[in-house]
Amino acid sequence: MAQPATHSLPCSAGIGLRAPHYREVLDGLSKIGWVEVHSENFFGGGAPLRTLLKVREHYPVSLHGVGMGLASTTPIDQMHLSALHRLCDAVQPAAVSEHLCWNSAAGLVINDLLPFPYTQEALSHVATRIEQVQEILGRQLLVENLASYLAFPHSEMTEGEFLSELVSRTGCGILFDVENLYVNVRNLDADAEAFIKAIPAGAVEEFHLAGYSERGGCLVDTHDSPVHPEVWELYEYALQHIGPRPTLIEWDSDIPALPVLMGEAANAQNRLEKYHARAA
Amino acid sequence: MDNRRIITAAVGSLLMLGLVSGNAMADDKKMDMEKCFGVAKAGKNDCSSNKSAHSCAGQATKDRDPMDFVAVPKGTCEKISDGQLKKM
Amino acid sequence: MPVLHDDLSDFADSIVLGLGLSSKVQPFCPKYPVETALDVYRNNYFGNLHDALAYAYPVIEQLVGKDFFRCLTKQYIARHPSASGNLHHYGAEMADFIAGFEPAQGVVYLPDIAVLEWACHRAYFADDGPTLDVGRLLKIHPENYVGLVLHVHPSSHLVRSSYPITAIWNGHQPGANCDFHINLDSGPTNALVSRTNNAIIVSELGEADATWLQIIRSGVSLGEATATVLECHPEFDLLAALVNLVARGILIDFTLENTQ
Numbered sequence: 342m343a344q345p346a347t348h349s350l351p352c353s354a355g356i357g358l359r360a361p362h363y364r365e366v367l368d369g370l371s372k373i374g375w376v377e378v379h380s381e382n383f384f385g386g387g388a389p390l391r392t393l394l395k396v397r398e399h400y401p402v403s404l405h406g407v408g409m410g411l412a413s414t415t416p417i418d419q420m421h422l423s424a425l426h427r428l429c430d431a432v433q434p435a436a437v438s439e440h441l442c443w444n445s446a447a448g449l450v451i452n453d454l455l456p457f458p459y460t461q462e463a464l465s466h467v468a469t470r471i472e473q474v475q476e477i478l479g480r481q482l483l484v485e486n487l488a489s490y491l492a493f494p495h496s497e498m499t500e501g502e503f504l505s506e507l508v509s510r511t512g513c514g515i516l517f518d519v520e521n522l523y524v525n526v527r528n529l530d531a532d533a534e535a536f537i538k539a540i541p542a543g544a545v546e547e548f549h550l551a552g553y554s555e556r557g558g559c560l561v562d563t564h565d566s567p568v569h570p571e572v573w574e575l576y577e578y579a580l581q582h583i584g585p586r587p588t589l590i591e592w593d594s595d596i597p598a599l600p601v602l603m604g605e606a607a608n609a610q611n612r613l614e615k616y617h618a619r620a621a
Numbered sequence: 622m623d624n625r626r627i628i629t630a631a632v633g634s635l636l637m638l639g640l641v642s643g644n645a646m647a648d649d650k651k652m653d654m655e656k657c658f659g660v661a662k663a664g665k666n667d668c669s670s671n672k673s674a675h676s677c678a679g680q681a682t683k684d685r686d687p688m689d690f691v692a693v694p695k696g697t698c699e700k701i702s703d704g705q706l707k708k709m
Numbered sequence: 710m711p712v713l714h715d716d717l718s719d720f721a722d723s724i725v726l727g728l729g730l731s732s733k734v735q736p737f738c739p740k741y742p743v744e745t746a747l748d749v750y751r752n753n754y755f756g757n758l759h760d761a762l763a764y765a766y767p768v769i770e771q772l773v774g775k776d777f778f779r780c781l782t783k784q785y786i787a788r789h790p791s792a793s794g795n796l797h798h799y800g801a802e803m804a805d806f807i808a809g810f811e812p813a814q815g816v817v818y819l820p821d822i823a824v825l826e827w828a829c830h831r832a833y834f835a836d837d838g839p840t841l842d843v844g845r846l847l848k849i850h851p852e853n854y855v856g857l858v859l860h861v862h863p864s865s866h867l868v869r870s871s872y873p874i875t876a877i878w879n880g881h882q883p884g885a886n887c888d889f890h891i892n893l894d895s896g897p898t899n900a901l902v903s904r905t906n907n908a909i910i911v912s913e914l915g916e917a918d919a920t921w922l923q924i925i926r927s928g929v930s931l932g933e934a935t936a937t938v939l940e941c942h943p944e945f946d947l948l949a950a951l952v953n954l955v956a957r958g959i960l961i962d963f964t965l966e967n968t969q
Contacts, residue, residue, distance in 0.1 A: 381795040384795050385834025385835075386836050386837075387832075387834040387837070392907065408794020408795055410794060412713075412717075414713055414717055421793070446720075446722075449721070449791060449792065450790070450793055451754055451791070452757045452794065452796050453757060455717075455720065457713065457717060460713065463713050490745075490750065491736035492736060493716065493736055493737065494735060494736075527740070528741075529737070529738070530740075557745040558741040558745065559741050559746060561749055
């Protein structure tokens with residue numbers, strides 16, 4: 342490995358690295374702070390892992406999981422967890438994250454990120470599972486807030502309060518997806534200021550930014566467009582209250598040319614530097 | 622005729638050819654990149670909501686069977702052989 | 710975990726089976742009907758699995774067309790729900806499913822193409838293997854060559870079919886000339902899947918070579934495999950087969966019979 346293992350992400354803008362950009366990124370023409378990939382795409386080893394290891398020689402890598410189902414009430418898939426463990430050993434990522442969601446019920450997996458009621462019962466359940474994952478991986482897990490299309494009225498706390506409790510019970514970190522929060526504000530009348538107040542700023546290790554789309558009045562987390570102005574605004578607000586953190590541009594569908602993605606990353610970088618300067 | 626002789630001769634010749642296997646040979650950097658990403662599969666897991674707002678949205682709640690409107694393969698298989706696509 | 714478990718099960722049924730939510734779960738959507746939200750989740754459920762299948766079976770999708778493929782996946786998904794949080798595991802039963810899928814019966818070679826595409830999919834994620842250690846082979850006394858047990862690369866697969874599946878597969882790869890002419894009656898083919906660096910290659914193997922490789926894959930010694938093949942294929946050229954399969958990185962290692 343050309344570079345020593347990096348233990349934390351640089352406090353700069355990174356991009357979600359997807360297959361169409363592997364070649365350009367590996368050709369080294371791009372000034373990218375760091376990259377994030379979806380863990381499961383590299384579980385099998387083989388050709389994808391070999392490519393990722395080449396990327397890892399040049400950039401810090403964050404592993405972002407979509408399939409652990411931290412809130413599922415079925416037992417944790419041990420094969421899934423050990424595949425993640427092996428991947429972490431091979432890649433030595435700077436961060437490892439999962440979503441605050443569930444994805445499996447009796448007899449089947451729903452390959453999506455599904456919301457659940459924020460109850461005390463769910464809190465102890467999810468906390469136990471995060472501890473299980475952290476123990477196997479031997480490292481801190483970042484947990485990401487979810488974009489939801491519906492909410493459960495019997496929730497006993499907000500998502501922000503739930504995350505905050507998880508941090509104090511498990512020592513996990515928070516991946517704050519600003520676009521997800523904005524989607525919840527619009528869809529479910531979530532209170533963005535309250536969310537940001539509720540989560541411990543010191544536990545926030547990373548921001549996500551992405552584009553959404555709309556379907557029948559519902560904002561959908563499609564990651565298929567530039568970051569919307571309202572999301573940039575909310576990002577700036579989050580920077581003021583939480584401080585600068587490594588920030589990722591996610592784009593998963595209708596993936597644009599790399600320069601477009603880099604332009605979005607530059608927009609995030611400019612804002613980060615503004616708040617760096619202000620803090621200094 | 623004599624299998625043992627055939628095998629001894631074949632493996633012996635293989636060794637004389639000094640063959641190195643394909644994986645080791647293809648070390649040329651440029652070719653490697655070409656091969657690497659020419660057919661790179663995209664990776665199916667991602668954390669965005671499925672964006673294709675295709676007809677399946679909401680279909681699950683309706684009774685209509687999709688077989689009602691498409692019953693015949695209509696792709697490149699039509700070019701592969703005559704008659705194969707005709708009604709059985 | 711009674712309450713959370715019940716909530717999630719109800720929600721799951723609503724997504725997968727299209728059922729309404731039970732009266733116990735009353736989700737809250739202030740801006741649009743709850744059905745709109747449920748439809749987004751149902752769309753995600755079907756769409757993500759559909760896309761995973763399209764990703765694993767791109768040749769099948771081209772052969773039958775996008776609309777037909779969507780019908781096929783809809784039925785497949787209803788029959789075979791996902792069992793893993795990793796979508797790359799999804800779709801293993803496609804060949805058998807197609808074989809029993811009435812509307813596709815006319816495309817007789819389709820199940821074999823599905824077997825081949827799944828083999829390619831697995832090859833992509835297979836572990837890397839070593840390179841044949843010629844130096845080690847040199848140390849084996851020629852007397853013992855018959856007892857060599859040859860090992861194949863984890864990414865290599867052999868798919869034997871009564872139809873020209875290699876030509877069909879290659880004709881549907883990106884950049885292939887789509888003006889292909891394939892005669893379905895051209896006889897059986899043996900499609901050999903391998904991975905060179907990160908590229909999946911499907912090539913054709915002759916009948917004798919394929920029979921030999923199939924026996925070798927089952928762990929039979931070089932002597933026995935070769936003798937078996939020569940009985941029905943006297944024209945079998947062992948040196949040519951070895952050169953081809955070693956050069957392509959398919960034969961990667963060996964042990965000696967009785968010594969392992």
